[in-house]
Amino acid sequence: MRFVGAVTSVLLASTACAASTSRYFNRQFSNSTGYQLQKGPLDTDWTSKVGTNPWPEYPRPRLARSNWKNLNGVWQYQNASAGEVASPPINRTLSESILVPFCIESALSGTVPLSPVPVSKLTISGIMRKWAIYSWYRTTFEVPSDWDASNRVYLNFGAVDYETTVWVNGKNATYHRGGYWEFGVDVTDYLHANGPNELIVWVYDPTDTGDNQIPLGKQSLAQDHIFYTPCSGIWQTVWLESAPADYISQLDISADMNGKVNVTVLNGGNSSVPVEVTVHKKDSTDVKATGKGTSGSTFQFTVDSPDLWSPDDPNLYNLTIKLGSDIVQSYTGFRTIEKGRVDGVLRFILNGEPIFPFGTLDQGFWPDGIYLAPTYEALTYDIKILKDIGYNMLRKHIKAEPPLFYYAADTMGLLLIQDMPSLRTRVPKPGDTCGDTIPVRDAAVQAEFDRQLEILIQQHRNYPSIFAWVIYNEGWGQPDQPPWADVRLTDVVRSLDPTRLIDSVTGWYDHGAGDFQDNHHYAQPQCGTPFYSINSSPFNPDEDRIGFQGEFGGNGNNVSIDHLWNDPWPLDHINQTYELDKDIETWNYRAHYILSELIDQVDRFACSGAVWTQTTDVEGEVNGMMTYDRRIIRAQYDQWNDDIDKLQDTFKGRTEKESSRMMPRADGWMGME
Structure with missing residues (x-):
């Protein structure tokens, strides 16, 4: 790379x-x-x-x-x-x-x-x-x-x-x-x-x-x-x-498929100072465009005919930003993410074309560093393996990563759904593997969650790879009384970042907000289907939301102690995995069968994206594409490549005949004319 x-x-x-x-x-x-x-x-x-x-x-x-x-x-x-x-x-x-x-x-x-x-x-x-x-x-x-x-x-x-x-x-x-x-x-x-x-x-x-x-x-x-x-x-x-005392304390840049660049630079010295942004093509010193404005105010300029960013072609442009005597380097990718109806079904639209985001639930845990990969090479290894298997996306699950993780996704070409880290959701009891579900304790707890949600958006909205935000996962830390926090916070997130989509509630306790109608179901998918599990809201294809499978799969395979988190508690609870398969061959067979159901739902219903559980094993969970130590890759590449190609071909077959009729609407979303 x-x-x-x-x-x-x-x-x-x-x-x-x-x-x-x-x-x-x-x-x-x-x-x-x-x-x-x-x-x-x-x-x-x-x-x-x-x-x-x-x-x-x-x-x-x-x-x-x-x-x-x-x-x-x-x-x-x-x-x-x-x-x-x-x-x-x-x-x-x-x-x-x-x-x-x-x-x-x-x-x-x-x-x-x-x-x-x-x-x-x-x-x-x-x-x-x-x-x-x-x-x-x-x-x-x-x-x-x-x-x-x-x-x-x-x-x-x-x-x-x-x-x-x-x-x-x-x-x-x-x-x-x-x-x-x-x-x-x-x-x-x-x-x-x-x-x-x-x-x-x-x-x-x-x-x-x-x-x-x-x-x-x-x-x-x-x-x-x-x-x-x-x-x-x-x-x-x-x-x-x-x-210097006048320095770039915050830099917000978004660049769309038409070459329009929006820039906001904040000055840590609190004064209004001229700002200049110079755009270079990747690995080139040739200037593509220059934009000028002042700190504290948003300004725009245009780059002619930019090479667009996508998972297949993760084109990036270098940026040099000057504020007085302060000079910083940055980068951006030109891309536009929207939603639009194609043949009557709401789809994700990347750079004017329908796309089926398919990736893994990514926990971001490591046996040696716990929350931090041991090295940058290790961090990029996970992304490389996912790309080799055929995924074009991952869902970063209720965790935020170091900036170099997002940089790797930007440079290597992987779409990201970014979750907000959830509030504590239970009070554990000795001998009880579930504990009691607890509500949000008080208004101060909710206010702090709100504050940190805004920080998540502010510190991550520059990364081209992120195309959607998740506010709540499966009701964890989600208030269960009206007025619904997910509805209110959807408006907050939209105001902070109107360039991305919002998955307000992934899993359940859905009150109709955001751009996703997101189902979780193990192991078989229920993606945009007319049937659903007890925890999920019925899918309504007429709503202005996208049918999405936020979690599914989850079939596991136990391995030798050399590749397990060698501690009694997780070892004793491996059998809580959603499904356990005898060996890796059986694991791949079951994955093929489950993916065939997803492909059929893409063909028949309104399924527009899905998240397989998960990237790696984690402690007592043994349902990863890889073991926790990353030494065993369970996925048989030929089979997974073929299945994912068939998934994408099925999606393309449903969308390509109508995509030429898609036109932008005045409200910024895509639609049929």
């Missing part, structure tokens, strides 16, 4: 609910830093390649600066308790070492396990740090001497789960809440003129303790079959940047 030209140089310029008792494994790596990679329940082929300088790539390709310094590596760490935030350990050595940026609970973090916690406290299974509710991090850094002394120095965090307080040289520099979102702070005034600077980070991550309800997705301290090991602490890259 080749990187986008202008961004490349920056990227490469790197300086059930009751749980079992824990089982501990010998450590397998150590060095002079004190860091020790631990041997977890399962590793991958990339685990041993991480070393002590992880994730050296520039972490934010959509807004990249040349003067930056990576702070990833071995930091000091110490488990803490409530109330310690009032007394940060300034100029004090902490008791352990940890590898940043991996979850405290992961083998790659290298943290030493605590003593086993009683089962009555519903600990997670696994062997790494348990109940990392309060934590201290500490490191030192120096600012490069060749940075412009008239510039400011900004400290950036890719993501920290969940609440973060930061001190620089003993001064409280910033506070942030939310486990999936990047944040930064100007630390210039806290820095020493010469010598090292001390950086201390306090992290509070309640996960699902007590009555806490925060956006956490599949994380749980009480692991069961579909809720996994949590991620606490610094789990994405930490870095410094040099930029």
